[in-house]
Amino acid sequence: MIDLDRVSKSYEKGQPAIDKISLHVDRGEFVFVVGESGSGKSTLIKLLLKELEPSEGVITVNGHVLNTMNRRAIPKYRREVGVVFQDFRLLGDRNVYENVAFAQHVIEEPGRKIRKRVPETLELVDLAGKYKSLPRQLSGGEQQRVAVARAIVNQPEILLADEPTGNLDPKNSYEIMKLLEDINARGTTVLVVTHNKELVDMFQKRVITMRRGRIARDVEEGGYHEA
Amino acid sequence: MKPNSFFYTVRQGFKNIWRNRLFSVASIATMTACILIFGVFFSILMNVTHMIRTLEEEVGVTALFDEGLEEARMKEIGAEIKKIDHVTEVTFTSAEEAWKNFQEEYFDGNPEYAESFAADNPLANSASYTVQVDAIENQDAVVAAIEKLDGIRQVNQSAAATQTLIGFNRLFTYVSVVIIAVLLVVAVFLIANTVNVGISVRREEIAIMKLIGATDAFVRAPFIVEGILLGLIGAAIPLLLLFFSYDRLIGYLLAKFEILGSISKSLPSVYSIFASLLPVGLVLGIGIGLVGSLITVRRHLDV
Numbered sequence: 001m002i003d004l005d006r007v008s009k010s011y012e013k014g015q016p017a018i019d020k021i022s023l024h025v026d027r028g029e030f031v032f033v034v035g036e037s038g039s040g041k042s043t044l045i046k047l048l049l050k051e052l053e054p055s056e057g058v059i060t061v062n063g064h065v066l067n068t069m070n071r072r073a074i075p076k077y078r079r080e081v082g083v084v085f086q087d088f089r090l091l092g093d094r095n096v097y098e099n100v101a102f103a104q105h106v107i108e109e110p111g112r113k114i115r116k117r118v119p120e121t122l123e124l125v126d127l128a129g130k131y132k133s134l135p136r137q138l139s140g141g142e143q144q145r146v147a148v149a150r151a152i153v154n155q156p157e158i159l160l161a162d163e164p165t166g167n168l169d170p171k172n173s174y175e176i177m178k179l180l181e182d183i184n185a186r187g188t189t190v191l192v193v194t195h196n197k198e199l200v201d202m203f204q205k206r207v208i209t210m211r212r213g214r215i216a217r218d219v220e221e222g223g224y225h226e227a
Numbered sequence: 228m229k230p231n232s233f234f235y236t237v238r239q240g241f242k243n244i245w246r247n248r249l250f251s252v253a254s255i256a257t258m259t260a261c262i263l264i265f266g267v268f269f270s271i272l273m274n275v276t277h278m279i280r281t282l283e284e285e286v287g288v289t290a291l292f293d294e295g296l297e298e299a300r301m302k303e304i305g306a307e308i309k310k311i312d313h314v315t316e317v318t319f320t321s322a323e324e325a326w327k328n329f330q331e332e333y334f335d336g337n338p339e340y341a342e343s344f345a346a347d348n349p350l351a352n353s354a355s356y357t358v359q360v361d362a363i364e365n366q367d368a369v370v371a372a373i374e375k376l377d378g379i380r381q382v383n384q385s386a387a388a389t390q391t392l393i394g395f396n397r398l399f400t401y402v403s404v405v406i407i408a409v410l411l412v413v414a415v416f417l418i419a420n421t422v423n424v425g426i427s428v429r430r431e432e433i434a435i436m437k438l439i440g441a442t443d444a445f446v447r448a449p450f451i452v453e454g455i456l457l458g459l460i461g462a463a464i465p466l467l468l469l470f471f472s473y474d475r476l477i478g479y480l481l482a483k484f485e486i487l488g489s490i491s492k493s494l495p496s497v498y499s500i501f502a503s504l505l506p507v508g509l510v511l512g513i514g515i516g517l518v519g520s521l522i523t524v525r526r527h528l529d530v
Contacts, residue, residue: 075437075441075442077440078437078440079439079440083438089435091432093246102435102436103439105231105232105235106439106441106445107439107441108231108232110231114231150439154439154440
C-alpha cells in the first residue's frame with residue numbers, strides 16, 4: 001500500500017530531514033511512527049500527502065508513483081488518503097455536521113449521498129447527538145473525533161494521523177486511538193505519527209522508530225523505543 | 228461542475244460577501260458610483276444623439292435663386308440638386324408660399340399688418356428649395372455643390388446650433404470615457420482587494436480543502452462567484468436608481484440647459500434608453516467583478 005524506496009528530503013544545506021528511507025506498509029496495516037522532534041516524522045506525512053516533493057528516491061502509494069504524478073491528478077490521489085492533525089484544523093464558523101459534510105462537498109458528492117454519509121460517520125465517532133455544536137463548544141477529544149470523522153467520511157484507503165493525541169488528555173487520547181483502531185479493523189490502512197509512549201505500548205502494533213531522518217527500528221507488535 | 232457543487236459554490240460566494248461585509252460594501256459602493264456615472268453619461272449621450280438626429284431631420288439647407296430666374300430653370304435646378312450625394316429630400320417653396328408662411332409666422336392674429344402690402348409680395352424673389360441632407364457632417368459638401376449650380380443666388384445653412392451640439396457631444400464623450408475608465412480601474416482594484424481579503428481570511432480552509440482533495444477549480448470558484456456577485460449587485464443598484472429617476476434627471480437637465488429643450492420636444496423614453504443601457508450596464512458590472520476576482524485568484528490563491 002505504501003512504498004518508499006531510498007527516499008530523501010533535504011530542505012536546505014545541512015542534515016536531510018529524511019535520509020534514504022526505505023519502507024513498506026501493507027494494505028490494512030496499523031503502523032505507529034515514533035521518534036523525537038526533528039526526527040523526520042512530519043516530513044514523512046507531508047511526503048505521503050504530496051505536500052512536499054522528495055529530493056531523492058521513489059514514493060508509491062496505493063499504486064500511484066507520487067514522484068511523477070501530474071499536478072491535476074493530485075486532488076484525486078488525496079481523496080484516497082484521509083488525514084488528521086494534532087491541532088484538529090476544524091472550521092470554527094461551521095458546526096460539526098457542516099465540518100464533516102465539507103469534506104464531501106469538496107469532492108463534489110451529490111447532496112443525497114452527503115445527507116446519508118455524514119450522519120452515519122458521526123454515529124461511528126459517537127458524535128451524532130452533537131451535530132449542531134460548533135467546534136468551540138466541544139472538548140478537545142470531541143473536536144479530534146470530528147476531525148477523524150471528516151478524514152474518513154470520504155472512505156479513504158489510507159488514514160494518516162499526525163500527532164492526533166498531542167493536544168489531548170490520556171482518557172481522550174485512548175479513545176481516539178481506539179477509534180483509529182476501529183477504523184483500521186474496517187479495512188483502512190492507518191499510519192499514526194505520535195510521541196505518546198503509553199499508547200504505543202498499550203496497543204502493541206507495528207512501530208517504526210525514526211532518528212535523524214533514518215529508520216532506527218521497525219518492529220511488529222512492539223512498544224515505544226527511544227532509539 | 229456537478230449541480231450540487233454549483234449551488235454549494237454559489238452559497239459559498241454569498242457567504243464570502245457576508246463574512247467580509249465591510250469590504251464588500253466598499254466594493255459595491257464604488258461599483259454603484261461607477262455604473263451610475265456611466266448610466267447618467269450614457270443617458271445624456273443618447274439624448275444628445277437623439278437631438279442631433281432630430282435636428283438633422285428638421286434643419287435643412289435653403290437655396291435661393293437669382294432674381295427673375297425662369298420657372299423652367301428652377302425645375303432643372305431642383306432635379307440637379309436631387310442628384311447631389313447625401314441629399315435625401317428637396318422641397319420647393321414658391322415666393323407666394325414664402326410670403327404666406329411669413330405672414331402666418333409674424334403677423335399671426337394681426338392680418339391688418341399684411342394688408343398694407345396689398346397685392347405686392349415683398350418676398351417676390353424668395354422662391355427656394357429646402358434641401359434635407361442625410362447627416363449633418365455632409366451639409367458643407369452639399370452646400371458647396373449647390374452653390375456651384377447656375378442660377379443660385381445664395382445658399383443658407385442653419386447648422387450652427389447643430390455643429391455646436393456635435394462638438395459638445397464629442398467633448399462629452401471624451402470626458403465621460405476618461406472618467407468611466409478611471410472609475411472602472413478603481414472598481415476592479417477594489418473588488419480584487421475584497422476577494423483578496425476573503426482569501427486571506429480563509430487560508431486555513433483553503434489548505435484543508437486542498438488536503439482533502441479539492442480540485443483547483445473547486446477552490447477558486449467561490450471567489451470568482453464572489454467577484455461576479457459584487458459586480459452584479461454593484462450594477463443592479465445604479466440601474467434601478469436610474470430607471471426610476473431617469474425622467475426627473477432629464478427634466479432637470481432640460482430645465483438647466485434650455486437650448487436643449489428648445490431643440491427637441493420629444494426625448495427618448497426610459498425604456499428605449501434601457502434597451503441598451505441595461506445589458507451594457509450588467510455586462511460591465513459582471514465583467515468588472517470577474518476581472519477583479521480573477522486577478523486576485525491568479526495572484527494570491529496558490530492552489
